[in-house]
Amino acid sequence: MDEIYESLPKQTIFCIDMKSFYASCSARLLGLDPLTCYLAVVADTNRNGSVVLAATPKLKADFGIQTGSRLFEIPNDPRIHIVNAQMKTYLQTSVEITNFFNRYVPMECIHTYSVDESFLHTDGTERLWGDAETLAKRIKRDMFKEFGLTCAIGIGPNMLLAKLCLDVEAKKAGIAQWKFDDVKKKLWPLSPLSKMWGIGSRLEQRLHRIGVRTVGQLANYPLDQLEKKFGVIGNQLYYHAWGIDLSDLGTPMLEGQISFAKSQILLRDYDREGEIKHVILEICEEVARRARNEKKAGRTVRLGLGYSKSERRSGFYRSQTIAEPTNITMDIYEICMQLFKTHYNGETVRKIDISLSNVCDDTHTQLSLFDMSKPERKKLGYVMDQIRERYGADTLLRAVSYTKAGTAKHRSTLVGGHKA
Structure with missing residues (x-):
């Protein structure tokens, strides 16, 4: 596989996730610090069974309120702010953040994956901003200074590894970078398989039936058998388990799905x-x-x-x-x-x-x-x-x-x- 790695394009992809985006935006609107306040965003404050759409980190840590909790589960504590979702505001902020990214890379190098998550192709910006880690630190610093929002940044040689780096390591560390040399040590132990970007619960169950429960087992499963059982998806699963992703910025990870x-x-x-x-x-x-x-x-x-x-x-x-x-x-x-x-x-x-x-x-x-x-x-x-x-x-x-x-x-x- 080392020979294949050598032949692959050398890219630097950022996957940027806005931490507790909805809750952080709502906190800033109220003049509160998103990192220290207790705030929950719910679908409808008038319905006791309304779903919690987002919660600030402190509310999650100190009261155990998570996304998916219900309004009636939030303690009656005067320190806790409960607000309705303001989707227009969140969407407008997302657009402003995309324009913010455009300061560092051309617009065609930005892919908005969701309201609070984006990919950036940063190749060619080294003379302006320095290496990948330097640029990531600058983006985090400037974003907090301008928007009062925090983010996590996963860096990889393709979209797949940048996303996995974000989900597995960067969301805890703030900034992390994976290279192909890290695949066996950091990606292969990943379990359950549903943590792998592109593998949903149904596909995970099908892989369980053939004895595959970790990414490492998937990478070492015979390719011809995966293709026989899953078709083109089996081929993509195999190479993704080795960290190989040839898709262009913004294309679906598993096109057959x-x-x-x-x-x-x-x-x-x-x-x-x-x-x-x-x-x-x-x-x-x-x-x-x-x-x-x-x-x-x-x-x-x-x-x-x-x-x-x-x-x-x-x-x-x-x-x-x-x-x-x-x-x-x-x-x-x-x-x-x-x-x-x-x-x-x-x-x-x-x-x-x-x-x-x-x-x-x-x-x-x-x-x-x-x-x-x-x-x-x-x-x-x-x-x-x-x-x-x-x-x-x-x-x-x-x-x-x-x-x-x-x-x-x-x-x-x-x-x-x-x-x-």
């Missing part, structure tokens, strides 16, 4: 079958719309139901693959209903996940002799999308969205899933 998904934590427990079906239909509409926006269609539909804490079971996740790809809402809904009928037994539901995968270009879909209405139904979906894009997301809603169970009408008023 493209899917369209929507996950929603419900505002309350849903124990009526009809109400659960109403929300499933709304989410199918959103998943289908996302696929149509990318001119894609998929063959595999996955339904997941997360149960309330009052239930003994955590829920289920099941999928079904169809012969012809689709991005039609009612096609996806009918498959979800088949899965729902088979696996749902009357439990109280608090979370719903739906995804469309096994994706291809929508232009590749064929006319079915058994469903002559499909072209018209597909065309109708695109027309509805255009109307919503022009006049607003709540312009056209299904009737279920106006029932007590519906959530789409409320969500249309949110930014990024939360209050603006």
Whole structure:
């Protein structure tokens, strides 16, 4: 593998994560120090069961309040500030931080991975700012001076190692750098596998079934067998386990895993079958719309139901693959209903996940002799999308969205899933 390392492009990639970004922004708005104050950002301060979206480091350390905690779990302590999410402010700050990065590298060398995380390609800036560690320290210092915000920076020879360096080491150390020589010592012991960027819980379970539980075991598994079991994903998994990533800045880490998904934590427990079906239909509409926006269609539909804490079971996740790809809402809904009928037994539901995968270009879909209405139904979906894009997301809603169970009408008023 040393010969392969020698032949790879020599790059310097920064992966920058804003620490407790939402909570820190809210703290600064109140004139508080994000590092010393007790502050929680929640979805809605008027709902006792509202989810905690972010918490300052001191609140996490001293009171054990984490992202995902509930409002009623926060102690009644006068030192603790509880605020609503302000998504417009967070998004605007994220844009300002991107412009801040542009002082150090050209805009085309910046990839905004999420609201609070970015990649920077810093090659060619050494004469201006010094080596990678010097530049990282400068960015941290200048960011705190200008925005009052802190960050962690992982440095690597590609996006993959920069991200893994950030998650495994830099989030504790502040700044860390990994090179190919560090892969065996720092990356291979990584476990569980879901800590590896690009490996989700389902893929992790499949790897467990072949006896792979650490990145080192993945790196030493026969490549031909991985390719036989996982296809092109197996090839990428193998080389990623060796720290090799040839993707350009901003491209997906595992290209074969493209899917369209929507996950929603419900505002309350849903124990009526009809109400659960109403929300499933709304989410199918959103998943289908996302696929149509990318001119894609998929063959595999996955339904997941997360149960309330009052239930003994955590829920289920099941999928079904169809012969012809689709991005039609009612096609996806009918498959979800088949899965729902088979696996749902009357439990109280608090979370719903739906995804469309096994994706291809929508232009590749064929006319079915058994469903002559499909072209018209597909065309109708695109027309509805255009109307919503022009006049607003709540312009056209299904009737279920106006029932007590519906959530789409409320969500249309949110930014990024939360209050603006």
